[in-house]
Structure formats: C-alpha cells, structure tokens
Amino acid sequence: MTTKRDYYEILGVSKGASVDEIKTAYRKLAMKYHPDRVAESGKKEAEEKFKEISEAYAVLSDPQKRAKYDRFGHAGFDQQYSTEDIFRSADFSDFSDIFNFSDLFGSIFGRGSYGGDFFSSGRKRRAARGQDVEIHLAITLKDAFEGCEKEITYLRAKKCPDCGGTGAKPGSFPIKCPLCKGRGVITEGNFIFSVRRTCPECGGRGTIIKQKCKTCGGHGLIKKKETLKIKIPAGIISGTSLRVRGKGYDSPDGEPGNLYAVVMIEASKKYQRKDDDLYTTVEIPYPIAVLGGKTSVETLDGKVNMKIPAGCRNGQVFRIRGYGMRHLNSSSRGDLFAKVSIFVPKKISSKEKKLLEEYQQILERENPELFG
Numbered sequence: 424m425t426t427k428r429d430y431y432e433i434l435g436v437s438k439g440a441s442v443d444e445i446k447t448a449y450r451k452l453a454m455k456y457h458p459d460r461v462a463e464s465g466k467k468e469a470e471e472k473f474k475e476i477s478e479a480y481a482v483l484s485d486p487q488k489r490a491k492y493d494r495f496g497h498a499g500f501d502q503q504y505s506t507e508d509i510f511r512s513a514d515f516s517d518f519s520d521i522f523n524f525s526d527l528f529g530s531i532f533g534r535g536s537y538g539g540d541f542f543s544s545g546r547k548r549r550a551a552r553g554q555d556v557e558i559h560l561a562i563t564l565k566d567a568f569e570g571c572e573k574e575i576t577y578l579r580a581k582k583c584p585d586c587g588g589t590g591a592k593p594g595s596f597p598i599k600c601p602l603c604k605g606r607g608v609i610t611e612g613n614f615i616f617s618v619r620r621t622c623p624e625c626g627g628r629g630t631i632i633k634q635k636c637k638t639c640g641g642h643g644l645i646k647k648k649e650t651l652k653i654k655i656p657a658g659i660i661s662g663t664s665l666r667v668r669g670k671g672y673d674s675p676d677g678e679p680g681n682l683y684a685v686v687m688i689e690a691s692k693k694y695q696r697k698d699d700d701l702y703t704t705v706e707i708p709y710p711i712a713v714l715g716g717k718t719s720v721e722t723l724d725g726k727v728n729m730k731i732p733a734g735c736r737n738g739q740v741f742r743i744r745g746y747g748m749r750h751l752n753s754s755s756r757g758d759l760f761a762k763v764s765i766f767v768p769k770k771i772s773s774k775e776k777k778l779l780e781e782y783q784q785i786l787e788r789e790n791p792e793l794f795g
Contacts (some may be wrong), residue, residue: 452476454474456469457469467666472780480515482500488504502665505666551679553574553679555671560686564696566655567659570749571655581673583639583645586638591636592637597632608620649670661688662687663686693721694723699757701723702762705763712765717730729743738763
C-alpha cells in the first residue's frame with residue numbers, strides 16, 4: 424500500500440495557510456504540471472503530479488475536510504473519504520482560466536472514474552451513480568470508548584425486481600432519446616461559445632420510457648427496508664461520518680451510492696469529554712480531606728483508588744493518567760481528571776452532632792477570625 428504524502432507538503436504551504444494562500448499555491452503548481460505545458464516525454468509524470476496537487480487542493484480548500492484531515496491525518500481521513508468523495512464537492516471554478524474542466528480532468532482521471540463524473544464534457548452519457556444516504560447513529564460514551572458494532576435499519580432505494588431498474592414495463596424497453604441522441608445532455612451555442620445542459624426531454628438518462636413499469640412507476644427503483652451492522656472504532660468522536668461503500672441508493676444503470684452513518688455520542692451523566700480526556704467529580708468525606716487517604720474513582724475501565732493528600736480543598740482537581748478515552752486508531756489513551764467535592768451529609772446522628780460541636784469549639788478558640 425502506497426503511503427500518501429502530506430497534503431500541505433504537496434502544495435508547499437504551512438498548516439496555518441489561508442484559503443487564498445492555498446489557492447495561490449495550487450494555481451502555481453497547476454500551471455507548472457498542466458499536461459499541455461510539458462513535453463510529450465514528461466506528460467505521464469505531469470499527469471500524476473496534477474492528480475496529486477488537485478487532490479490536496481480539493482481537501483485543503485474545503486473547511487470540513489481540512490479540519491478532519493488535520494485531526495486524523497491520512498489514516499483516519501481515508502476511512503471517511505474515498506477519492507471519489509473528495510472530488511465530488513470540490514470547487515475548481517477559480518482556475519477555469521488555466522484549464523478546461525471537461526477535457527483536462529476527463530482525460531487524466533478517466534470518464535469511468537471520479538474525475539470523469541465531475542468534470543465530464545458530456546459527449547457521451549455516463550452511467551449515473553446512485554444517491555448517497557446519510558443516517559444518524561446514537562451511541563453511548565462507553566460504546567465510543569470500547570468500540571462496538573451496531574445494527575441499523577433504514578430505507579434504501581433498490582432496483583425494481585419487475586423491470587430490473589429500467590423503469591419500463593416488463594417485456595418493453597426504453598428507447599434512445601431523440602433529442603440528445605442518448606447522450607443525456609444537449610449543446611447550445613455556436614463554434615465560438617457553447618453551453619451544455621441536461622437534456623430536458625429525458626432528464627439526463629439518455630432514454631425515454633414509453634410504457635412505464637407499474638411497480639416502480641417508471642423510476643426503476645423502489646424503497647425497501649435494509650438492515651446491516653456497522654462497526655464503530657474505539658475512540659470515535661461525535662459527528663464522525665462512517666462510510667459504508669455501496670449501501671446507498673441503487674442506480675438504474677450504474678454503481679450504487681454509499682451509506683454515511685454520522686455517529687452522535689449521547690451526553691454522559693458522569694463524564695465530560697474534551698478531545699480524548701475525561702472529566703468527572705468525586706465526592707470525599709471531610710475527614711479524608713483533612714487527614715488525607717484514598718478514595719475510589721469510577722472509570723470507564725472500572726474502579727481505581729486515588730490518593731488524597733492531607734489538607735485537600737473542595738474543587739481541587741487530580742489527574743489519573745491513562746484512564747481517559749482511547750485515541751482513534753491507536754492504543755494510547757487520554758487522561759481522567761477528577762474534581763474533588765467534599766461530601767456534606769444532610770442528616771447526622773446525635774453522636775456525630777456532639778463531635779462536630781466539640782470540634783467547632785476547638786476551631787473557635789484557635790481560629791476566631793473564621794467565625795466573625
């Protein structure tokens with residue numbers, strides 16, 4: 424497996440670079456490695472470099488993708504985004520003066536892969552990829568700590584069993600669109616300036632259905648419940664989107680879309696999470712606060728003993744190293760911070776009251792300023 428280079432290194436910018444700096448760096452490199460600007464002998468190498476810098480720009484110019492890349496690096500980022508996902512929402516419109524999207528990206532990335540799908544010239548209709556599906560998946564903090572597997576059920580559009588996804592009545596077939604000649608797009612204008620747009624007659628499918636399938640109404644797809652299990656890695660952060668390839672909507676004539684499960688971690692009554700550290704509150708009795716001792720602290724691993732020094736104050740915070748959340752895709756862990764709260768009973772026995780009164784008298788003699 425080839426290790427990818429750091430995106431910032433590829434563009435030659437710092438991690439704190441602004442969007443304008445990233446655009447400037449990409450423009451300079453795009454002009455340098457534009458396949459039409461190099462000799463024939465160097466075209467192949469230039470195309471590879473152009474792919475590399477374009478992928479880096481597609482990630483770093485998108486605030487959401489950039490934030491995830493900064494946090495997880497290639498290892499975690501590549502689990503959530505395929506190259507297809509990266510380029511689908513990329514905006515290269517600021518560089519239309521140095522290359523033609525349709526021809527350049529289509530020739531370099533290929534019409535059948537992600538490049539051709541997003542920068543196609545429309546000379547020939549492509550098989551449309553199925554729609555992606557997004558669901559929200561609630562888990563507990565304990566689930567996020569340990570990692571788990573969750574079963575989900577959702578509605579998924581699948582190929583109609585009666586027409587096989589064609590949308591045509593069984594026994595009949597779609598016909599080629601007479602307006603676009605099966606290309607799915609039409610070109611308007613002249614030889615100096617032209618615009619391509621989706622064919623209004625066939626809606627971009629390239630075919631027209633004369634006799635619609637009664638089961639799917641001519642759509643080629645019907646919605647059915649789908650059940651599957653999703654593996655959630657230990658250390659996952661709330662809001663992380665997990666991709667399950669090929670489990671989105673089917674396409675009548677292309678590859679299915681992907682399913683994206685957005686993991687939402689439910690609030691914990693006992694712990695607060697900040698990155699991979701956990702924060703909790705521990706009650707201790709007054710004698711231990713004064714004299715020192717040990718108290719039991721509940722962690723996600725079970726109970727551990729924490730040493731309390733003599734003279735511990737209310738609100739004092741202690742760190743228990745290595746008892747926080749697991750780092751994503753790593754064996755290391757964050758820390759647990761325990762804030763001390765001195766326990767004050769609401770009811771006491773007559774014996775306890777007598778002892779406290781005696782103690783109060785001693786305090787009044789030795790520290791009268793405490794009592795006014």
